[in-house]
Amino acid sequence: MQGSNTQRKLTIQDIARLAGVSKATVSRVLNHRPSVNPSLRERVLRTIHEYGFIPNATATGLASGHTRLLGVLAPPLTWPAIPEIMRGVAEYIEGSPYEIVLYSISFERNHSDVLDRILSMSMVSGLLAILPGGLGRYLYQRFHLGLPLVVIDDQKVPAQVPRVGIDNVNSAYTATRYLLELGHRRIAHIQGPLHYLCSQERYQGYCRALEEAGITPDPNLLLQGSFEVESGQRCAETLFSRPRNAWPTAIFSANDQMAYGVMDVAERLGVRIPEDVSLVGFDDNMLSSHLRPPLTTVHQPFSDMGFKAVELLLNMLDSQHSKQQEECSIHLQLPTQLCIRKSSGPPYYLLS
Amino acid sequence: MQGSNTQRKLTIQDIARLAGVSKATVSRVLNHRPSVNPSLRERVLRTIHEYGFIPNATATGLASGHTRLLGVLAPPLTWPAIPEIMRGVAEYIEGSPYEIVLYSISFERNHSDVLDRILSMSMVSGLLAILPGGLGRYLYQRFHLGLPLVVIDDQKVPAQVPRVGIDNVNSAYTATRYLLELGHRRIAHIQGPLHYLCSQERYQGYCRALEEAGITPDPNLLLQGSFEVESGQRCAETLFSRPRNAWPTAIFSANDQMAYGVMDVAERLGVRIPEDVSLVGFDDNMLSSHLRPPLTTVHQPFSDMGFKAVELLLNMLDSQHSKQQEECSIHLQLPTQLCIRKSSGPPYYLLS
């Protein structure tokens, strides 16, 4: 027993012998080099197919200097958005010769050492970083040193670093405006953690909509959450423990998860949604439409984001290889969509 | 520009020169070979550390014949259980020198060619197959040919193939028994797709509990689902379109997703849960406790399953390397737990 599988693996040498050509020719055929006699190519291809030969990826990598592996640096997959993003990633990858090396990391601490190791091994030829948080700065350094990199979402990334995301300000603006148009005047906002740019941007959009409607954002209606369900519960408890006339008539949560927390508490306290309080989320996680009531929320095209990001990354790899590295800055902003469902409606005092 | 990063990568050769030893010695130090002079080892380690040298993974792989990559073959990550499993996988991996190559595949068709390609590239030194479905048979073949393989859940796998899963029969039995003890006599079952072994096993457990209670399973109360939310909706519509006295007083769904569908329809038709109908699911997906009402369900330790599976796989790789491949069959059955929440209660006719 020598490797994983018992029967000795075929090498390019074997195919060369079997087809009566040299290793070089087989290699050329495998790499679609144009300069090879059609009849020879045919013969080689036949033997390759006949014996089911597949070139050893490790050797290819060593000889060519670049692997067909793409690193994906991501938060734990249990974050609701990540599987959706990965679905898009997988979809694009499936039609490509690349595979995914998944670096699932908890980004709480600064794993810059981990990152160094990953990249120094020269195991992946490019990196897709999903919400890299504090690791961003290290990545951007490496990017400027030549690392093919695409970032998804949120960061205050240097303009040159290719990234895909959404327009958080406008999306939040649209959501808030929707509530205003329903007649709401007291709209609370549960904000995400401040070290996320998107938290600040969504808050901006919220404020802008309010101010446009002649409403000064009320600090008492701004709650600080952490994007987790529990934080939504805490914020809801804070709000609903106040005298009834101090309640908002609507709550705009910076993500769906915190909105779930609000719904939990509302249920427990007998606060009816949307009759007593309207609720709007952000993200449109998979289950948000199955909640009771179904959650009105801003849909993020996560799957598309993953898809486009990988597409971008692979294009970069190709163009890098053909030496025509372009210098323009790439920032894909994908459109979001407000999904109006049952958790929102006119304020109670406008109900007939 | 020659690679990803501009400055030329250090090689083992460079370190050897800098430390005044030969490549071989550096290699020995890197691989923790005992036979090397402590003072030399010290010197080599210092230069390695000083220059931040990290051996090239590709070259190591080619020379040694085995990579530090583990393949994970999995259904789309949007299946609710998968991220949970992957969390356990990632947790174990993080403490190991291995990395994960994620093969996210839709298992609808028989991608045995994909599998062949994956394995022939000899890029991964072991494979964790999560719910491989129809691909199983190919995998077991490869296993017997020497592929280090661990399977998670469900399959009718040959006894020799190491796998981790749960006891579906007993878990379903427990859930059904719980409903019986509440006083239910007409308990419907929404079954999963029949080509999943777990669907059949859960049905078995359901039947056994019923029969033990002297109840013959009623074919009219057996609905065929597909594990998707929509199928749960269809089944619920079927049930609730019957005359009220033909309704079940409880529904045991073979997974949580289908239970969500039931809740959707119940909400729409004004059927109260649990007052009119009790509902019990299976899986305990992350959001099941946040539904209204929170779903009573059988908790599967998905994260543990992923953790244990990788642990098993890495142990196999180690023992394979030291030629002591054991021949006993390994089947880890992890315990499940019935989580009783608000979606279940006594039948309406027993309510005070």
Next chain:
DNA sequence: TTGTATGCGTTATCAC
């Protein structure tokens, strides 16, 4: 167009 020879960075097999 095709074959030969060398290199990729490491491990493993020898002698010493």
Next chain:
DNA sequence: GTGATAACGCATACAA
């Protein structure tokens, strides 16, 4: 214990 040197399987510059 240590250092040359031959694999590992493929890509590629160079020669033919």
